Amino acid sequence: MKTLQKAFFLFVFVPLVNSAPPKQQESLQFYEYDTDDTMGSLIQQDYEMQSKDITKDGTNVSLDTSLRLQGDDSERNVRPTKDTNLPTCLLCVCLSGSVYCEEIDIEAVPPLPKETAYLYARFNKIKRIAVSDFADITTLRRIDFSGNRIEEIEDGAFSKLLLLEELSLAENRLMKLPVLPPKLTTFNANQNRIKSRGIKANAFKKLTNLAYLYLGHNALESVPLNLPESLRILHLQYNNITTITDDTFCKSNNTRYIRTSMDEIRMEGNPILLAKHVNAFSCLRTLPVGAYY
Numbered sequence: 391m392k393t394l395q396k397a398f399f400l401f402v403f404v405p406l407v408n409s410a411p412p413k414q415q416e417s418l419q420f421y422e423y424d425t426d427d428t429m430g431s432l433i434q435q436d437y438e439m440q441s442k443d444i445t446k447d448g449t450n451v452s453l454d455t456s457l458r459l460q461g462d463d464s465e466r467n468v469r470p471t472k473d474t475n476l477p478t479c480l481l482c483v484c485l486s487g488s489v490y491c492e493e494i495d496i497e498a499v500p501p502l503p504k505e506t507a508y509l510y511a512r513f514n515k516i517k518r519i520a521v522s523d524f525a526d527i528t529t530l531r532r533i534d535f536s537g538n539r540i541e542e543i544e545d546g547a548f549s550k551l552l553l554l555e556e557l558s559l560a561e562n563r564l565m566k567l568p569v570l571p572p573k574l575t576t577f578n579a580n581q582n583r584i585k586s587r588g589i590k591a592n593a594f595k596k597l598t599n600l601a602y603l604y605l606g607h608n609a610l611e612s613v614p615l616n617l618p619e620s621l622r623i624l625h626l627q628y629n630n631i632t633t634i635t636d637d638t639f640c641k642s643n644n645t646r647y648i649r650t651s652m653d654e655i656r657m658e659g660n661p662i663l664l665a666k667h668v669n670a671f672s673c674l675r676t677l678p679v680g681a682y683y
């Protein structure tokens with residue numbers, strides 16, 4: 391019986407064991423670092439590792455894409471620059487006889503087209519106005535240099551501008567006024583550093599069309615002399631005016647004289663007490679704005 395069991399065991403199980411496929415062992419790679427083949431394999435592995443996707447902020451981004459993103463970031467950090475050497479109508483805006491050169495950091499008056507009638511050059515860095523700036527531009531009717539750094543205006547800079555009606559030099563650093571063109575109707579020199587000695591005695595006398603004169607926020611010690619009859623609005627607020635005479639606005643030798651055009655005079659912010667100079671306003675239709683007591 392035991393002999394039959396051994397025979398049955400050998401007949402059934404031994405063939406099953408022999409027919410099972412042998413277990414394959416995991417192959418190992420060995421490199422000899424002195425061979426060219428090995429170096430090529432290492433380079434290939436390094437390339438394959440770099441070509442895999444990398445993670446950026448939780449999103450899979452390829453290496454090439456990552457490099458492009460870094461390049462874009464560096465480009466965005468570069469600040470744009472302003473080229474002030476461009477032709478005027480590329481640097482500024484030229485439109486139907488008007489030239490707009492506002493807030494572009496120019497330091498001098500740019501060359502203007504000969505047909506220019508209106509120049510707006512506000513809020514720049516202009517420090518000086520020369521005779522040559524307007525020597526060939528006789529068609530100008532309005533100039534606005536507000537908000538610059540103008541300290542000097544050459545004598546005769548505006549002498550050829552016979553059609554000029556409006557001139558603004560507000561918010562600059564002027565200490566004296568230039569000779570003004572004869573047909574001005576509006577002149578604005580608010581917020582400068584102008585003192586009375588910086589205004590010639592006859593600076594406004596021949597300006598028979600001047601209607602609006604703004605000299606507020608300066609350093610004037612007195613009201614300018616020889617104001618034209620055409621004047622309607624006069625602003626002298628926040629200066630250092632301490633004196634005024636009977637002939638400043640009126641004519642002391644003519645008690646019937648009335649200054650009919652004058653509508654507004656502002657003198658607040660000055661140390662003068664206007665109540666002490668009643669006769670100085672006898673020819674006016676309205677009293678000046680300012681401190682009386």
